[in-house]
Amino acid sequence: MNAPPDPASSASGFGPDLAEVFGPGQSDGGPELVQLLTPEGERVHHPEFDLDFSEEQLRGFYRDMTLVRRLDVEATALQRHGELGIWAQLLGQEAAQVGAGRALRPQDFVFPTYREHGVAWCRGLDPLKLLGLFRGVDHGNWNPADVNFGLYTIVIGAQTLHATGYAMGIQRDGDVGTGDAERDAAVLAHFGDGASSQGDVNEAFIFAASYNAPVVFFCQNNQWAISEPIERQTRIPLYQRALGFGFPGVRVDGNDALATYAVTRAALQRARDGQGPTFVEAYTYRMGAHTTTDDPTRYRLSDDVESWKLKDPIARVEAYLRRNGLVDDTFIADVAAEADDLGHTLREGCKAMPDPRPMAMFDHVYAEETPELAAQREGFAAYLDSFEGSHA
Template identity: 60%
Template sequence: MSSPDEWTHPVPGEGPPATAAAPTAERVIAGLRATSEGGEDLVQLLTPEGERVPNERFDRYIADVTDEDIRGLYRDMVLVRRADRESNALQRQGQLGIWVPLLGQEAAQIGVGRAMRHTDMAFPSYREHGVAWCKGITPQQLLGIFRGTDNGGWDSAATRFHPYTIVIGNQVLNAAGYAMGQRFEGKVGDDSDGTAEATVCFFGDGATSQGDVHEGFVWASVYDAPLVFFCQNNQWAISEPTERQSRLPLYQRARGYGFPGIRVDGNDVLATLAVSRWALDECRHGNGPILIEAFTYRMDAHTTTDDPTRYRLSDEVETWKLKDPLERVRVHLIRHEMADDAFFEQVQAESDQMAAELRDYCFNMPDPPVRQMFDNVYSEPHPYLEAQRDEYVDYVAGFAGGEH
């Protein structure tokens, strides 16, 4: 990526035009080493060194966060990362068809996930394992998608977490329609009793080049939908850098649609929590939509079918390791004597246990019954579909090892 100074021009016409050309190696390194990571407009409450940064606008949104809460955020990130690493290893062992790594984006997802109420609806893409965790969905429930045994092992109505969307950007239209429904049904405006609702839609920087995303922006804007567009800008849309996606920082695109945009340090769980709470509060009171650009970095491959060494420099990855979202919270906890060795040992033991249970579950996952493919095609029973199901089940039963 290039230096923020080279491509951040808040007012059109000021300064040299942004470039869409591929950055040179020197520009990539220069941008990463810039003291103002993400530009001057970046909201950061916790530096990579674990120092707390006062913020007049957003401090009040985490004023109630206790030491125990911060320890909880750290635990969330450790467990989510461990589940991600274990699932990545399971794919390499042939247990999963594919895996979509989360490594490096834990703070962005845990921050917004813990900012959401149970009644808030989430529309994920295919990398939101951390948000799923916050919504009460276990890592085991995610595995079926990547093993090819189901389309999502959870009840999306009960968890308020929509099934993963593989088609890039398509979930934005679904989220816009759902949020419009929340407004039409009067679930926004008065939040005095804490029952107002909002929706959060997740997508990456590459998805912002999809037409579905822009259509979602238009519909949400003109209907004042209570929708938080949460863009995780991890710098790479598979093999294409952000410079080839936009001439302006992504959060500034919101202005063209008539709603606010903001950039937050996506490796800072406190800043993401605060900004997400603000955005959700605005939406619940009828002041949406809002675009959040979580400025973060994908430390691993796009998926397990990708080889990131072919398109990005090792120096880039090494530099971002110094901004690790887990490490900055750990250092903050130690520096302010908010956690002792026993706490970190407990979290490590918990992550080891979870990894063992995840491995055991994956190795022993049963094959789905053939009739399962006919389930949930229609919301109500359909005689023609039932006839096709019964015919196919009888056909399979005629083979050795077939099921009835």
């Protein structure tokens, strides 16, 4: 006897049709997308996340994103010239990162992936310290405590567990829910749509929900996990996954710096108030390659890239500023000149970085050197001494 057809299956045998699952308009973020500035640069309002922005804030978003894009473009060029071993591009994701970065308070702590150059900028980290990691002269030459910005995490999704543990720590230190704006803290954990399929990320969700940890899970859904499209990562919009773990999720236009700022600001405050975790899905697009070793033309359509160019995060802020008389050509030219200066600083600073001493790799393995490490140090030093002109 033949079994009745499964209503959840489709002719392809891979489950329900994605158009039915995601709903109309989902390819553009869907009707649930929180947006405060349209791609054309028109100000719109949202019943839950609307904010009033000062002229200084709006000009600041434009400046931040322009300089962050220049950092990305210069680093990509440096890699192509052999000055960096690899680079993880953020082209097109400037609003998602700057909006989230500017929503932080000084006492909040950030756990990044390897692509959060814009958040690092907002935290005041010298961009040259980022280049040192990708040049291979160090493993991330900054003290996370100085700017409350963790070292880049290369292992996909691992930082979400670190973030949840740190959040549980500040909760137990009594730095959550006191009502003191300068004391209460939150944690911002960044990851991508591909990382959402990792076990570490889902385990972090469980711990955060179980312990009501003050952490905001910030997912930059740039549509591609290297060459795998979002359709192969999930059968529902990513932000809806949060409900299964028992905390709220929200999808925001990741190309809208205003909306990203407003949503992240609200989620961080919710965490500081002791109301637990939030999942923020910044719906954006990776205009460049996954890294400089990747060739996206092999797996995605140029038409998609061209359509997302019309949603450029910097262009929409500039359009709004100009339309409302908040900037003039002089301001735009001044920011462009500042970007040129930054580019020069990055090029010259990167090339001037000294190669590390071979023996330096033993310096910070443990707080106190173990006998085994001492033996390894001595053995390697003897090996280096066997070469003429060795400089340990």
